[in-house]
Amino acid sequence: MIDKTVSNVSLALKGVKSNMTLLLGGFGLCGIPENAIAELVRLKTTNLSCISNNAGVDDFGLGLLLKQKQIKKMIASYVGENEEFERQMLSGELEVELIPQGTLAERARAAQAGIPAFFTPAGFGTEIAEGKEGREFNGKMHVLENAFKADFGFIKAWKGDQAGNLIFKGSARNFNPVMCGAAKITVAEVEELVPAGTLDPNEIHVSGIFVQRIFEGTDYEKRIEQRTVRPKI
Amino acid sequence: MIDKTVSNVSLALKGVKSNMTLLLGGFGLCGIPENAIAELVRLKTTNLSCISNNAGVDDFGLGLLLKQKQIKKMIASYVGENEEFERQMLSGELEVELIPQGTLAERARAAQAGIPAFFTPAGFGTEIAEGKEGREFNGKMHVLENAFKADFGFIKAWKGDQAGNLIFKGSARNFNPVMCGAAKITVAEVEELVPAGTLDPNEIHVSGIFVQRIFEGTDYEKRIEQRTVRPKI
Amino acid sequence: MALDKNGIAQRIAQELKNGYYVNLGIGIPTLVANFIPKEINVEFQSENGVLGMGPFPFEGEEDADLINAGKQTITTLKGASFFDSATSFAMIRGKHVNLTILGAMEVSQTGDIANWKIPGKMVKGMGGAMDLVASAENIIVAMMHTNRTGISKLLKKCSLPLTGVNCVKKIVSELGVLDIGPNGFILRETAPGVSIEEVIQATEGDLILGDEVHEMSF
Amino acid sequence: MALDKNGIAQRIAQELKNGYYVNLGIGIPTLVANFIPKEINVEFQSENGVLGMGPFPFEGEEDADLINAGKQTITTLKGASFFDSATSFAMIRGKHVNLTILGAMEVSQTGDIANWKIPGKMVKGMGGAMDLVASAENIIVAMMHTNRTGISKLLKKCSLPLTGVNCVKKIVSELGVLDIGPNGFILRETAPGVSIEEVIQATEGDLILGDEVHEMSF
Numbered sequence: 001m002i003d004k005t006v007s008n009v010s011l012a013l014k015g016v017k018s019n020m021t022l023l024l025g026g027f028g029l030c031g032i033p034e035n036a037i038a039e040l041v042r043l044k045t046t047n048l049s050c051i052s053n054n055a056g057v058d059d060f061g062l063g064l065l066l067k068q069k070q071i072k073k074m075i076a077s078y079v080g081e082n083e084e085f086e087r088q089m090l091s092g093e094l095e096v097e098l099i100p101q102g103t104l105a106e107r108a109r110a111a112q113a114g115i116p117a118f119f120t121p122a123g124f125g126t127e128i129a130e131g132k133e134g135r136e137f138n139g140k141m142h143v144l145e146n147a148f149k150a151d152f153g154f155i156k157a158w159k160g161d162q163a164g165n166l167i168f169k170g171s172a173r174n175f176n177p178v179m180c181g182a183a184k185i186t187v188a189e190v191e192e193l194v195p196a197g198t199l200d201p202n203e204i205h206v207s208g209i210f211v212q213r214i215f216e217g218t219d220y221e222k223r224i225e226q227r228t229v230r231p232k233i
Numbered sequence: 234m235i236d237k238t239v240s241n242v243s244l245a246l247k248g249v250k251s252n253m254t255l256l257l258g259g260f261g262l263c264g265i266p267e268n269a270i271a272e273l274v275r276l277k278t279t280n281l282s283c284i285s286n287n288a289g290v291d292d293f294g295l296g297l298l299l300k301q302k303q304i305k306k307m308i309a310s311y312v313g314e315n316e317e318f319e320r321q322m323l324s325g326e327l328e329v330e331l332i333p334q335g336t337l338a339e340r341a342r343a344a345q346a347g348i349p350a351f352f353t354p355a356g357f358g359t360e361i362a363e364g365k366e367g368r369e370f371n372g373k374m375h376v377l378e379n380a381f382k383a384d385f386g387f388i389k390a391w392k393g394d395q396a397g398n399l400i401f402k403g404s405a406r407n408f409n410p411v412m413c414g415a416a417k418i419t420v421a422e423v424e425e426l427v428p429a430g431t432l433d434p435n436e437i438h439v440s441g442i443f444v445q446r447i448f449e450g451t452d453y454e455k456r457i458e459q460r461t462v463r464p465k466i
Numbered sequence: 467m468a469l470d471k472n473g474i475a476q477r478i479a480q481e482l483k484n485g486y487y488v489n490l491g492i493g494i495p496t497l498v499a500n501f502i503p504k505e506i507n508v509e510f511q512s513e514n515g516v517l518g519m520g521p522f523p524f525e526g527e528e529d530a531d532l533i534n535a536g537k538q539t540i541t542t543l544k545g546a547s548f549f550d551s552a553t554s555f556a557m558i559r560g561k562h563v564n565l566t567i568l569g570a571m572e573v574s575q576t577g578d579i580a581n582w583k584i585p586g587k588m589v590k591g592m593g594g595a596m597d598l599v600a601s602a603e604n605i606i607v608a609m610m611h612t613n614r615t616g617i618s619k620l621l622k623k624c625s626l627p628l629t630g631v632n633c634v635k636k637i638v639s640e641l642g643v644l645d646i647g648p649n650g651f652i653l654r655e656t657a658p659g660v661s662i663e664e665v666i667q668a669t670e671g672d673l674i675l676g677d678e679v680h681e682m683s684f
Numbered sequence: 685m686a687l688d689k690n691g692i693a694q695r696i697a698q699e700l701k702n703g704y705y706v707n708l709g710i711g712i713p714t715l716v717a718n719f720i721p722k723e724i725n726v727e728f729q730s731e732n733g734v735l736g737m738g739p740f741p742f743e744g745e746e747d748a749d750l751i752n753a754g755k756q757t758i759t760t761l762k763g764a765s766f767f768d769s770a771t772s773f774a775m776i777r778g779k780h781v782n783l784t785i786l787g788a789m790e791v792s793q794t795g796d797i798a799n800w801k802i803p804g805k806m807v808k809g810m811g812g813a814m815d816l817v818a819s820a821e822n823i824i825v826a827m828m829h830t831n832r833t834g835i836s837k838l839l840k841k842c843s844l845p846l847t848g849v850n851c852v853k854k855i856v857s858e859l860g861v862l863d864i865g866p867n868g869f870i871l872r873e874t875a876p877g878v879s880i881e882e883v884i885q886a887t888e889g890d891l892i893l894g895d896e897v898h899e900m901s902f
Contacts, residue, residue, distance in 0.1 A: 001763035002703050002725050027514040028537040080590035102555030102597030109552040114777025116370035118351040121600035125631035137349035163763030170531035170548055171515045177550040181780055197762030203436055204765040207735050209705050209780045222530035225537040229525040234545035235485050235507050260732040261755040313808035335773030335815030342770040347559025347601055354818035358849030396545030403749035403766055404733045410768040414562055430544030437547040440517050442487050442562045455748035458755040462743040
């Protein structure tokens with residue numbers, strides 16, 4: 001067994017520098033790498049390019065990095081719910097590249113899987129396809145999209161073991177598995193870290209081979225963006 | 234819940250006709266859809282194009298279809314261990330297209346995922362790449378490969394539920410998950426069929442949306458090709 | 467009288483067929499789930515990685531790890547499954563999701579849709595909409611026929627940046643049901659109490675009357 | 685004296701580094717697993733969907749659902765995981781597997797390898813070999829230097845259909861260890877009792893002597 005554990009978030013983020021490109025898992029505030037983001041805030045690394053489906057809210061998630069102006073460029077599919085983001089974008093301080101959510105997922109998966117480029121129908125005929133190769137397959141136009149390239153990937157899982165194997169919970173899975181192994185170094189933080197051999201090999205969502213460092217995170221807030229309920233009847 | 238259950242293998246294969254293209258899961262004899270193959274033998278459909286990593290052995294797996302000369306074309310990555318196959322291939326009775334195993338898996342996954350084509354480094358500079366587009370990415374040459382197109386996909390899983398959700402066991406998983414949803418109709422046979430709600434949504438390997446028909450198979454032989462053991466000490 | 471949001475949702479619910487996997491966009495489309503006929507089995511897919519979505523949780527039972535694409539807390543039903551985002555869009559791109567219902571700012575008579583960006587003003591992003599509209603066999607748009615100042619949103623040509631081209635099949639607005647035909651919008655149904663003339667007035671694009679334009683029935 | 689198969693495997697095992705994920709081909713490469721130094725942690729990947737492969741099972745404990753890429757019954761070690769074939773080749777193509785060890789019928793001095801087809805005679809297929817050689821950063825070939833009639837298999841140019849081009853980095857044969865250099869094979873080590881002259885004789889391709897050619901040590 002190849003041991004991937006590091007003892008704390010500071011060791012987990014060793015080597016993170018300004019001007020790097022980061023991949024960050026999560027959808028909205030669900031399944032985001034809270035500990036890694038908190039450490040990035042402490043490190044004050046700047047000029048970061050962040051690839052993540054969303055950009056957090058004003059006071060949580062990637063919003064914390066935006067507030068400190070650590071992000072130079074945001075690559076995302078949806079960036080609503082964040083006033084500071086909107087301000088920085090409209091003022092031109094923040095570079096923003098919006099890409100279709102499925103293309104975002106597939107470009108990460110392509111990076112993980114050694115597929116340098118693939119065709120997708122998403123965005124053909126829109127400004128997203130400008131400057132990209134278009135090609136017809138089965139009577140339908142498609143756009144050629146490239147795999148992401150990133151320095152670090154920050155992943156949040158539910159359980160993990162020493163070997164870096166990961167299991168996710170509910171919809172907190174989202175972009176996390178596809179971003180594992182898509183950057184040069186993948187750092188996974190988990191709610192519960194267990195010894196190798198504890199997890200059923202059949203139930204593992206992501207194999208440890210895609211993870212370089214793993215640690216047990218602390219103080220998860222797991223904030224809910226839209227608390228919607230129905231009355232008990 | 235959308236119920237995908239059919240009561241037997243005969244209903245599961247309704248609509249299978251001669252000249253069709255089939256995707257079949259399994260690696261060697263591990264995780265092959267034994268019941269579907271047995272039914273194909275009974276149906277005596279001919280001129281089939283079969284996409285499967287291997288072609289079985291002389292008296293089991295796809296070898297049973299070869300014996301009855303039901304297969305016109307075999308698309309596989311490795312076809313050793315089968316004398317009848319070799320005879321039919323060398324005599325020209327059987328058309329054979331050999332493709333790299335990873336490309337086979339990815340072409341199935343592409344079909345499942347609505348990706349019509351992708352670039353892979355596998356096979357560049359070899360006869361496999363002849364007539365295919367080559368392109369350089371990151372200083373390395375790649376080959377453009379297309380998604381498979383198939384009429385039926387035959388899948389074997391360990392457990393499944395009414396909704397078509399599947400769980401595989403050990404290395405019997407192999408090509409089965411990536412072939413789900415890659416053909417017009419995906420037929421899953423399982424060792425144990427349980428009511429919807431029985432399987433943990435977090436532990437499902439393939440969502441029922443990729444499966445059109447599911448049934449509980451019978452009389453699994455699960456033959457071992459190479460029984461390798463070590464002495465108890 | 468023009469339909470309200472629930473009315474639009476209720477009319478769209480009639481388009482659902484047994485065995486459909488359905489992706490509901492944010493806003494009016496979400497309300498469609500409340501009007502599914504009992505005799506019909508459908509499953510709702512949420513592109514953040516849930517199939518078999520159920521209603522909102524009972525108060526106190528919210529789970530931060532279980533939300534829909536609108537970031538709302540949800541529940542799951544029997545037969546549900548969770549998966550990653552690449553698999554989710556495999557379902558969408560691979561046409562395994564049968565029907566997509568989403569909102570729009572503008573739709574053109576050739577089926578183009580714009581719903582993700584107002585240059586210089588609102589740029590929230592397309593989320594999964596571009597994948598959904600580029601892939602779905604069957605797309606129904608739930609939208610208001612005109613904006614607040616009465617200007618039509620059913621146009622000859624969209625003025626806003628596009629989300630997808632030639633993809634919308636059907637529109638349900640507060641005024642009626644329209645299909646996209648080869649020569650423009652085709653009016654199929656009018657909302658209760660809305661005249662054909664009112665729909666014509668509210669539609670900037672070419673509008674053709676269907677063979678038997680009739681009032682919606684619920 | 686030339687090495688036997690176990691000797692080749694033992695020498696290759698010295699190339700393994702702590703933390704390596706390794707894919708072992710069928711034949712001699714499989715034997716490498718028997719010679720891993722105790723102080724080193726490596727994990728074996730089998731392209732049919734197993735990471736963390738262990739030794740063969742004890743008699744009576746074979747499981748038909750647990751085999752390796754050679755279709756042999758196996759076991760798994762702590763920290764193992766199972767996955768589908770697309771994920772397996774994501775590991776390979778994505779360069780997550782650090783080292784590939786495989787057999788060859790021919791290798792050229794530019795690193796081309798042929799190991800899947802003898803036209804008109806043997807056509808078993810490439811299995812995962814084409815993906816492995818096209819992707820791996822580090823490829824070691826375990827092979828016999830010559831065929832049974834003494835004809836060299838280390839060539840200027842392969843005569844058989846290729847499996848991959850410019851990909852082999854290192855060869856361990858019964859006669860020695862050779863790297864692929866810009867101008868041909870580079871002899872690094874000789875097998876115990878084998879002379880440099882013998883290696884030169886057995887190599888059809890251009891052979892350059894490394895800086896310090898020495899005998900292998902075990």
